Amino acid sequence: MNLLKATGTIGGLTLVSRVAGFAREMLMSRVMGASWQADAFFVAFRLPNTFRRLFGEGAFSAGFVPLYSQRLQGENGEVEAKNFSEEVLAVFLPTLIVFTLVFEVIMGPFVFLISGYHGEKLALATFLTRVTFPYLLLISLVSLFSGILNSLARFTAAAFAPALLNLAMLTALIFVPVGGTVTATALAIAVGAGGILQLGLLLAACKRAGIVLKLRRPQMTPGVRQFVRVVVPATLGAGVYQISAFIDTFFLTRIGTGAMSYFNYADRLNQLPLGVIGAALGTAILPQVSKHVGANEPGKAARVQGQAAELAMLLCLPAALALAVSAQPLVSALFQGGRFNAEDARLTALTLSIIVLGLPAYVLVKVLTPGFYARQDTATPVKIAVFVLIATVVLNFILIPPFGIAGLASAIAITSWLNCLMLYVILHRRGHFRIEGWLASRVIRQLIAGALMVAALYAIRMVLGGWFDGSVGKRMAGVVALVGGGMAVYFPAVWLLGGTDKEELRSLVRRRRPYTDVA
Template sequence: MNLVKATGTIGGLTLVSRVAGFAREMLMSRVMGASWQADAFFVAFRLPNTFRRLFGEGAFSAGFVPLYAQRLQGENGEAEAKNFSEEVLAVFAPTLVLFTVVFEIIMGPFVFLISGYEGEKLSLATLLTSITFPYLILISLVSLFSGILNSLARFTAAAFAPALLNLAMLSALIFVPVGGTVSATALAIAVTVGGVLQLGLLIAACKRAGIVLKLRRPKMTPGVRQFVRVVIPATLGAGVYQISAFIDTFFLARIGTGSLSYFNYADRLNQLPLGVIGAALGTAILPQVSKHVGANEPGKAAKVQGQAAELAMLLCLPAALALAVSAGPLASALFQGGRFTAEDARLTALTLSIIVLGLPAYVLVKVLTPGFYARQDTATPVKIACIVLVATVVLNFALIPPFGIAGLAAAIAICSWLNCVMLYVVLHRRGHFRIEGWLASRIARQLLAGVLMAAALYAIKLAIPNWFSGSTGHRMVGVLALVGGGMAVYFPAVWMLGGTDKEELRALFRRRRPYTDAG
């Protein structure tokens, strides 16, 4: 499999989803503002998504994809893999339904515990969360079908599926633009509708690939037991991360009205390179690393990770620096307007400029963790995640009281680097992966090119300050000038400094095939 091609396919379609997501957020900020109804919706949206990351994407992929890939390479190939998928589905689906029913029953006390809301705000947040929570079932099943398609090197449908959620929510805002409780309720309904659309797309894509799963009675087969043994530590590890997310929500809800909105919009910009680069690379390399580990080819597995790290930093370093330097103009151009004031945009920009400092580390985590998952070692990331969780709690208590939302953003950035460093140190000590001299040299050159780009962006901001205020059109033109200027400096600089192989940089734009499978 070609790493650049796979990453380009996943990243390109993820970018389509992110663009739709930005359109959604731009309209949402203007319709909902930084109101208490907006905060209530963001609580309702974060809770099922937090559990989705717990049960669906991270833990499920960590356990399912390597085991599915192993069966594909076995004597019976696709038949054995399909049988394994049906066995897992038979246990996984009823578990999700039971979990969702339990939380629907205790929703009121649970939302109160997380948010601390009272009265009308608690009632609305509880209602909205009850509406959005079935999304957990739908999107977790999407993860199963995505894992099948990714193992078959069919990335298109899984990468495009999130766009359907964004389009559903965008439609709710377009047709119900009145704001307040009415628009918040329409958005909550759109979340569940989006999940139905995503699941339908993935089932259809699997059918086109010749994979039609039948529903069976739940049974603890040897394959399911093996899956459970792998996925439970991964779920515990993901649970540690999601406890951290609950802690963030807990503090955000108490910082003051609007804090959840500021964080949401800042994180939307932060998630753009993370989703397009980090998630795409992590998805693309896990089947490759699993294959080489299964074939007892550790050198080739490490080479895949090294190539992925280089590509990640080539794209992520300039993205992080650009977002930090341009946070103010970006937040103003994208979100300010309607019910979202200039002060709201300023606080969103402050949050963004701090949180993106941890972006390179977060992307590298997506490259490093497949080195554990491919070896069916989900326990080590759990232990590291526990340490990171403790650090997150300590930093939240230390930084949020004096600095508010800026302190929370700083805690997230610091802990992202702590997680990255600890994962790398363990892989290095075990001899599974190390930063070779060529990789360190290229990353250093990429960083230098990024610093030159950041200086150019700052100069552009000083040269045309009037373009970052006034009408939305003026602000958008100013942002386009920043984006164009940054790219015009970074990519020629990284080319001349030797920050990447020139053939590989050409492939990034022309979609050639220099990153071939080491096999």
Template sequence: MSLYRGFLTVGGLTAISRVFGFVRDVLLAAVMGTGWVADAFFVAFRFPNLFRALFAEGAFNSAFVPLFTKRLRGEGDVRAREFAEEALSILLVGVTATVILAEIFMPYLVRAIAPGFSEDKQKFELAVLLTRITFPYLVCMSLVALAAGVLNAHQKFRAPAATPILLNLVLIAVTLFAAASGFRDQPEAGIVQAWGVAIAGFAQLLFVAWAARGLGMDLRFRLPRLTPDMRRLVKLAVPGLITGGINQVNIFIGTMIASLQASAVSYLYYADRVMQLPLGMVGIAIGVVLLPTLTRHLADADEPAALASQNRSLEFALLLTLPASVALIVIPDPIIQVLFQRGSFTPEATRQVSLALAAYAAGLTAFVMTKVFLPGFFAREDTATPMRFVAASVAVNVGGSLLMFPYIGHVGIAIATSLSGWTNALLLMITLMRRGHFRFDDALKRRAPRIVAASVAMGGALYWLEPVLDPYFAADRSTMKQAGAMLLLVTSGAAVYAAVILASGVVRLSALRRAMRA
């Protein structure tokens, strides 16, 4: 039950963050739309996020958390704190050096990540300026990741899961300021947004550092030294730099190719933002909670408990992501229309973003499955094997994107990203099974087909109901009527799914009540 409690804690707070994120993106769509300013800002925002995923989420979820957890359980708080301070010093020096070099060579980096911008001098120069403003965000978020790892190892999940809420609140505030100042689809709107990102980074760092201090883990800077512990951390972290941030790597590659098509960067950004709701609620919750849980079980030589944790995590992932994937494939147009189609966001933009969303959604379950299987390697201090699988999946992504982009544009990039996700997830699962570290238990074998059947039934209901409600999505209908139709569509699909799930015994009401009380 503690595993599910952790999932619900992280997933619930991530859901709140995603709701604020939707508010932020609705405002962004109205203020900046999908024009050249939006393209420049989204590249500027994507760039530090890529490095955050690599340095922070990738390296420290894969390397720091297992090593810190073992010291915490085997050697006590004092030794664990010393280890964390040594890691803090190495991380801070490395990331600061990266930021300084990036600021100096930013024009070359922007030309590399968005080659299509070079043909538009105005867009290119704005992207360079905005990326220079946002890039120090990387320093703050890397330190946030380390403090979050310390808290997660202590089974304190609330504060780390709540930090993204601060980012969204700050960006909502600066977007409202841009709108009030009349900066619609103008460079000033992008500059205001970029400064908002930088400010939010410092706010998140202060928040999570305060939470760590409450545990007696107010970490201090030491002179960096390559001790045996730090050598071990670096050895594990280098493959983790790539492995843990695979989703961001794939999206980043897509951004590079999409920069060759006008507005394609923005189309993919908005589609990805919708995808982040289920992906964040489930994938982040599993990734954050499962790794320290699995590490503890393996440190205690409790293989049955480790296997049970992975099976329940996979079951939890399928239960929530399969229906979400089906819904996003069947009804992407009403979702995008209700969320974004206003102000500078046109009906054509809705159509293009909807196509990308459906293509991304085909890989949603795979992206979350990856979060289930990666801890099986990381907890055993194996970051090299997943890195090889990442290389294979990136090859699928690049090859697929280049093959399909000339024919179907940005939609081909989204399809290739989904294919890449399935490649990575299946390679991870098959390897764990061959090594004897994972197998489907009887409960999962019984419930998984029923979850698939319930998702198909829900998809059928949505496919039948959407044409019935289509008149309420007409352009002359008010936003409230469109939102009401959207709410009816979603709740009807959810009701069908819940009815089949409960009737088939996948979830029992008594167990659900116990989980909610917990």
């Protein structure tokens, strides 16, 4: 499979979803502002998404995809893989139903514990979370069917599915623009509708691929036991990360009104390159690495990771640097207006400029982690995650009191790099992956190109300074100038400096040969 083509397919369709997400956030900032009702909704939206990452990304990225891919390579591959999927679904679905029902019952105390809200704000946050929480059940099933399609190298439906959630929420904002509790309720209902649409799309895509799963009676078959042995440590590891997300929520809700909103809007910009680059690469390389490891081809598995790391840094470095330098004009142009004022924009931009400093590390984690998952080693990432969680908690307590939301953003950026470094060191010591000379050389040249781009961005900001304080039209024009100017400097500089293989880029444009050589 062509890594660039697969990543481009996933990343391109993810970009569609991210653009829809930006439209959603731009409209939401103007309709909801940084009000306490907006904070309550973001808590309600964050909780099921946190558990989604626990079950979906934890269970299926770590366990299901490698095991499904390995069964596909067998003598009766498609039959074995389908039976395995049905066995897992038979156990997974009842577990999700029970989990959802339990949390619906205990939602009030749980939201209070996480948020510290009281009175009307607690009541609204609890109600909204009860409405949004079934999304967890729907999106976890989406993760299962996405894993099947990704293992079959059918990435389109799974990559596009998140756009349906954004479109559902956009619809709620367009038709219920009054703000406050009414719009927050409409958004919560739209979350569930988006989940139904996503599941419907994935079921249809699986049917077109000839995959129709039957519901069976739950049984602990050998395949399910193997799945559980792999998934439990991975889920615990993902659970550690999600505990970190809960801790972030805990601190954000106590920083003051608006902090949840500031972080949400900043993270939306941060998630654009993360989703388009990091998630796309992680999704594309896991089946390949698993296949090479299963075929006892460690050199080829390491090569795939090296190519992914080069591509990640080629695209992620300029994104991170540009977001850090241009945070204020970007946030002002995209979100400021209506109920979202200049001070809200300033605090959001401050948060963004700090949190994106950890973006390259977070993307590289998506490249490094498959090196463990493909070998069914989910315990090591758990141990690293526990250490990183402890470091996050310590840094939050140290940095948030004096610096507020900027301290929380700093803790996230620092621990992202710590996580990346620890994963790499262990892979290197085990001989599974190391930074070869060709990769180090290209990354250094990418950094030089990035420095030239930063200088150009500062120059554009100085020349067009007045534009970023003017009308919405002028602000948007200024952003276009920044984005266009940055790209016009970075990519030619990378090309001239040799920051990537020119022949490989030519082959991508001409679509003549796959991205496989690493001269």
